[in-house]
Amino acid sequence: AAGLDSAFHIVNGNKKDNFWMMGDTGPCGPCSELHIDLTPEGDTKGGLVNADSGQCIEIWNLVFIQYNANPDGTFAPLAARHVDTGMGFERVAAVIQSTNGFTDFSRPVSNYDTDVFCPIFAALEKLSGKKYAATLPGPEATDQEKTDTAFRVIGDHIRTLSFSIADGIQPGNTDRNYVLRRILRRAVRYGRTLGFYEPFFYKLVDVLADSMGDVFPELKKRREIVQQTIRTEEESFNKTLDRGIDLFREEIERMGDKKELTGEFAFKLYDTYGFPLDLTELMARETGLTVDNAGFDALMEQQRDRARAAQKKEVISVTSLSSGATTEFVGFEQLSTTAKVIEVVQEKKRTGIVLDRSVFYAEMGGQVGDTGTLSIGGKTWAVTDTQKAGDAFLHFVKDDAAPEPGSEVEVTVDADRRAAIQRHHTVTHLFHWALHEVTSPDASQKGSYVGPEKLTFDFNSPALTPQQVADIEQLVNERIVDNAVVSWIGMPYSEVAGNDGILQFFGDKYGDTVRVVQIGGEANALNGYSMELCGGTHARATGEIGLFRISAESAIAAGVRRVEAVAGLVAAGQARDDAGRIAALAEALNSPVREIEKKIETSLGQVKKLEKQLKALRQSQAAGMARELLARAETIDGVQVVTANLGQADGDYAQAVVDALRGEFEGVIVLGASASGRVVLLANVADSLTDRIEAGKIIQVIAPVVGGKGGGKPTQARGGGKDASRVDEALAKVAGLVAAG
Numbered sequence: 001a002a003g004l005d006s007a008f009h010i011v012n013g014n015k016k017d018n019f020w021m022m023g024d025t026g027p028c029g030p031c032s033e034l035h036i037d038l039t040p041e042g043d044t045k046g047g048l049v050n051a052d053s054g055q056c057i058e059i060w061n062l063v064f065i066q067y068n069a070n071p072d073g074t075f076a077p078l079a080a081r082h083v084d085t086g087m088g089f090e091r092v093a094a095v096i097q098s099t100n101g102f103t104d105f106s107r108p109v110s111n112y113d114t115d116v117f118c119p120i121f122a123a124l125e126k127l128s129g130k131k132y133a134a135t136l137p138g139p140e141a142t143d144q145e146k147t148d149t150a151f152r153v154i155g156d157h158i159r160t161l162s163f164s165i166a167d168g169i170q171p172g173n174t175d176r177n178y179v180l181r182r183i184l185r186r187a188v189r190y191g192r193t194l195g196f197y198e199p200f201f202y203k204l205v206d207v208l209a210d211s212m213g214d215v216f217p218e219l220k221k222r223r224e225i226v227q228q229t230i231r232t233e234e235e236s237f238n239k240t241l242d243r244g245i246d247l248f249r250e251e252i253e254r255m256g257d258k259k260e261l262t263g264e265f266a267f268k269l270y271d272t273y274g275f276p277l278d279l280t281e282l283m284a285r286e287t288g289l290t291v292d293n294a295g296f297d298a299l300m301e302q303q304r305d306r307a308r309a310a311q312k313k314e315v316i317s318v319t320s321l322s323s324g325a326t327t328e329f330v331g332f333e334q335l336s337t338t339a340k341v342i343e344v345v346q347e348k349k350r351t352g353i354v355l356d357r358s359v360f361y362a363e364m365g366g367q368v369g370d371t372g373t374l375s376i377g378g379k380t381w382a383v384t385d386t387q388k389a390g391d392a393f394l395h396f397v398k399d400d401a402a403p404e405p406g407s408e409v410e411v412t413v414d415a416d417r418r419a420a421i422q423r424h425h426t427v428t429h430l431f432h433w434a435l436h437e438v439t440s441p442d443a444s445q446k447g448s449y450v451g452p453e454k455l456t457f458d459f460n461s462p463a464l465t466p467q468q469v470a471d472i473e474q475l476v477n478e479r480i481v482d483n484a485v486v487s488w489i490g491m492p493y494s495e496v497a498g499n500d501g502i503l504q505f506f507g508d509k510y511g512d513t514v515r516v517v518q519i520g521g522e523a524n525a526l527n528g529y530s531m532e533l534c535g536g537t538h539a540r541a542t543g544e545i546g547l548f549r550i551s552a553e554s555a556i557a558a559g560v561r562r563v564e565a566v567a568g569l570v571a572a573g574q575a576r577d578d579a580g581r582i583a584a585l586a587e588a589l590n591s592p593v594r595e596i597e598k599k600i601e602t603s604l605g606q607v608k609k610l611e612k613q614l615k616a617l618r619q620s621q622a623a624g625m626a627r628e629l630l631a632r633a634e635t636i637d638g639v640q641v642v643t644a645n646l647g648q649a650d651g652d653y654a655q656a657v658v659d660a661l662r663g664e665f666e667g668v669i670v671l672g673a674s675a676s677g678r679v680v681l682l683a684n685v686a687d688s689l690t691d692r693i694e695a696g697k698i699i700q701v702i703a704p705v706v707g708g709k710g711g712g713k714p715t716q717a718r719g720g721g722k723d724a725s726r727v728d729e730a731l732a733k734v735a736g737l738v739a740a741g
Contacts, residue, residue: 008045020063034060060087120155123207128194129714150193157187158204165226166218170460182276195711202231228462244273263295327393331359336412344402352394362388366448367536372413420452423568426539433530434475476548483543487523503532547571622656636738640667643731649673651680674724679706681719690714692741705730
């Protein structure tokens with residue numbers, strides 16, 4: 001009745017096309033794909049199915065999960081079977097919108113000609129002053145085809161990055177984090193095609209959040225974090241992108257007729273300028289070149305070897321222990337015990353003693369190993385460190401004459417040192433809780449160090465403001481004063497997994513049984529305000545921590561911050577030292593402490609006053625220069641034009657002159673200046689004249705004269721270069737550009 005004929009509406013496939021497997025082993029089964037004929041006549045009768053044609057695409061797939069693929073290559077029926085169905089949303093949207101609801105099949109179907117991408121492209125058009133024309137690149141890509149490619153890449157990449165960062169993944173140097181960094185840097189490089197030389201990519205987060213936030217609410221909720229993360233990465237890469245591109249061009253000129261970039265050069269771009277290999281390969285393809293990947297890989301491996309050698313730590317060999325050697329940890333409830341020596345091993349210049357049970361905590365999860373003593377009768381060994389090797393704890397002593405295997409020893413932890421460590425570990429959990437309260441639950445832990453002298457806490461977040469640091473410190477100290485109970489309970493991980501109230505870290509591997517540390521609430525009731533999976537030792541109540549002080553907050557990697565802090569007696573000692581230094585300063589200045597505070601406040605006020613005066617002076621000078629330039633304005637083909645070389649001046653001053661002119665003048669303004677060997681070029685065109693001449697195009701023409709590049713919007717643009725001696729020559733081109741219209 002619908003006009004279907006199984007003779008050609010059903011195309012029988014084979015295992016390659018119509019059998020889905022998730023891997024070499026595991027659930028699998030045959031699949032039925034739904035394809036759509038997009039040719040104008042619609043009469044290909046299945047001839048284009050799986051023929052890699054844009055006029056016949058798969059829009060849906062039904063996988064009948066009914067077998068399990070075994071390691072030996074056989075298939076066994078599954079006890080429970082189901083159908084896994086997946087429709088390509090963007091493909092269906094493209095088909096519907098590109099064909100005007102299945103009425104017009106005259107133009108190619110594209111995912112980019114849909115409501116999914118249109119808001120992003122509209123924002124890009126507004127930012128860049130360029131138009132998207134939906135062209136596809138040919139063998140010799142035109143400027144419009146290059147522009148359209150850049151639109152599509154940037155539109156795709158802003159979605160990938162925004163969704164991933166909103167899900168808690170940060171750009172970085174390893175694994176999936178590095179994938180994000182590569183994607184971001186590729187997008188920034190394509191931004192140059194659209195004339196972006198300043199950060200622009202992060203500005204697209206707003207339009208994406210507005211258009212897709214209803215179906216992906218995390219994007220709206222974490223909008224600021226996504227923007228800040230992208231902007232930080234973008235600013236970092238922008239600093240080296242232009243220099244890397246210049247070196248790439250110089251290398252091409254040096255190569256002559258050669259068609260392959262050396263691995264050494266590709267590695268230099270990566271190592272010095274942050275160019276991922278795929279970005280170098282992209283630039284090479286655009287110029288008809290290839291890259292020596294093998295040479296690049298060899299240099300990368302050499303760098304890894306150097307890094308491993310530089311960071312090499314003492315490795316405790318499990319193979320040097322007897323198989324099955326295990327140590328029972330009993331140090332949560334007691335600080336001393338009697339234990340039997342199982343084995344004695346030599347590691348480097350130290351002797352490691354393995355006990356059947358121990359109160360010493362072996363270094364794990366950021367918490368350092370315990371120290372203390374082992375003793376038999378009148379003989380005592382000082383334990384300088386405790387490390388874990390497999391399931392065994394090694395208690396390291398310097399004395400080669402260790403107790404004999406089988407002997408019983410008294411094991412005693414350094415109680416004062418353990419107490420300091422426990423204060424720092426417990427307050428780490430309080431800090432994590434307070435960080436979420438003051439900033440966002442998205443600020444996730446990336447690492448920590450817990451020792452007797454301090455703690456450090458690494459987390460992904462924009463930089464904390466001084467007020468946020470103060471608020472976190474205050475919140476933590478309030479909880480310390482509350483003297484809340486700190487409790488812990490062991491339980492099956494299956495009961496913890498998926499519990500949003502218990503902090504657990506993506507990527508960490510947990511055993512069948514885990515330990516939940518809870519602060520506040522009823523002991524072991526899992527109703528505290530802080531609950532985390534943690535195997536370390538802790539104070540019994542927050543009041544034992546005493547005092548908490550944040551010593552420093554800094555960046556350790558892109559998007560990752562580190563806080564250093566102290567607690568207890570260490571914090572009290574630090575506060576006492578600070579007070580002593582202030583008192584000594586007061587004595588040296590012969591002034592009471594309160595008077596020093598007043599003087600500091602007065603000095604800060606004077607600095608702010610001077611900054612305001614400097615800004616006012618700059619504006620006054622710029623206004624005076626603007627008046628001089630207005631008097632020298634000329635008319636070219638009916639358009640008023642001001643061009644000037646401001647000489648030794650920075651970009652801020654040049655921009656101030658442009659701003660002053662813009663309020664009094666409706667025409668074309670092009671200024672040049674140079675400072676510290678760098679040239680800045682600024683162009684401004686009145687709105688009423690952009691149909692004749694655009695600021696971005698002016699800069700694109702004149703910037704190469706001074707050995708640089710630039711671009712911008714139709715009304716305002718900016719460029720730079722290196723050759724200050726040719727600024728006048730560059731400005732001389734403006735008259736011809738205005739006349740040509």
